[in-house]
Amino acid sequence: MWCRWLCALLVAVLACLLGLLSFLVDLGTSPPRHHEVLVQTSEQYKVIPRATEAEGLPVLVLMTEAINAAMVTHALLVADAAKPFFEVHLASFGGAYAKLLEQSEFQYHALSPQWTEEQSKAIYAADQFESFSNPYTEVLHEQIASSLHLYSTIRPSAVAAFFVLSASISARIARLPLFVDMSMTREYATEPKAIAASIADDGVVTKMGLRMTMSHVASWLMKRMTFIAGPFEAAAREWNITGIHLIWDLMEGDYTVISDIPSWVGVDEKKLPPQVTYVGPLYGKLKMEIPPEVMELREKATQEGQPLIWFAMGSSGQPPLVLSILRELLRQQPRPDSPSWPLELVGGGIWR
Secondary structure, eight states: OHHHHHHHHHHHHHHHHHHHHHBBBBOOOOOOSOOOEEEOGGGGGOOOOOOOOOOOOOGEHHHHHHHHHHHHHHHHHHHHTTTSSSSEEEEESOOTTTHHHTSSSSEEEOOOOOOOOOOOHHHHHHHTTOOOOOOTTHHHHHHHHHHHHHHHOOOSSEEEESSOHHHHHHHHTTOOOOEESSOOOOHTTTTTTHHHHHHHSSSSSHHHTTTHHHHHHHHHHTTTBTTTTHHHHHHHTTTTOOOOOOOGGGSSSSEEOOOSSSSGTTTOGGSSSSSSEEEEOOOOOOOOOOOOOHHHHHHHHHHTTTTOOOOOHHHHHHHHHHHHHHHHHHHOOOOOTTOOOOOBBOTTTOOO
């Protein structure tokens, strides 16, 4: 009797796990190295870019996810670099860092709907797999419509997206070249060495000697990940666009630039697909005053005769990953008076 109940329970648990797994990944797909998007949308939605000298410089619109500080600083850095060649426009669906865009010297467009605080938290929760709810389901169609209205108004020559996932559809509808700035592509994020670097040194997986084994399993699953991509695939079908199925299809454009450090994960940038270009880390350069706390830390480090590195990461900033990146940076740029810098965690995100 108990044996039957136990078997039934195990079968139920296994069914739930398989159901959850099929919700997160497409187990039957053969993941491509780089997605190919086919656009068969009506030509009536095509945007004709400004082209004549009388109309001024060509327009470049930078679509920025303003709930993410890194994406905002990346966009502002690119905007400064593009200023001599384009009339630069910034756009976002709002977020905690949208004011940095509003206060910049560039024309800013607040698209709709604006993210609510609750939705912003939901995006971070989904990013960390702390929640399986999809924050894009209820806003995606409105985001696409708002973006299309902006394109038809300013007539850009290209769209550059900084983690604005809806741009993977809106730019294709308007037949505009889509450039995507990412710190990773499917090649980077699914690399077993990169996954292994994010697993804690003192965690159960590492202590059991399963770090690389679990990294390879995770790599296989991540290459087939469809989590949160469902609404995008459905919306793309409505616009006769095919090729958007996996989560990675939303994170790559017609052209993708990688602002990361490939050497720490062992990826050879020379072997990247032709649509992907490595540009190196983009360091934020905000035209703002340095907080006094930073100067206080600098003064303390000077008094103690210690080098000071102010280093911050976003949601992916696990200690093993942070150490790997810092060691690689220091290997490439050692101190003149020392072959290597001692790295020691002293708390509060300060490494010295």
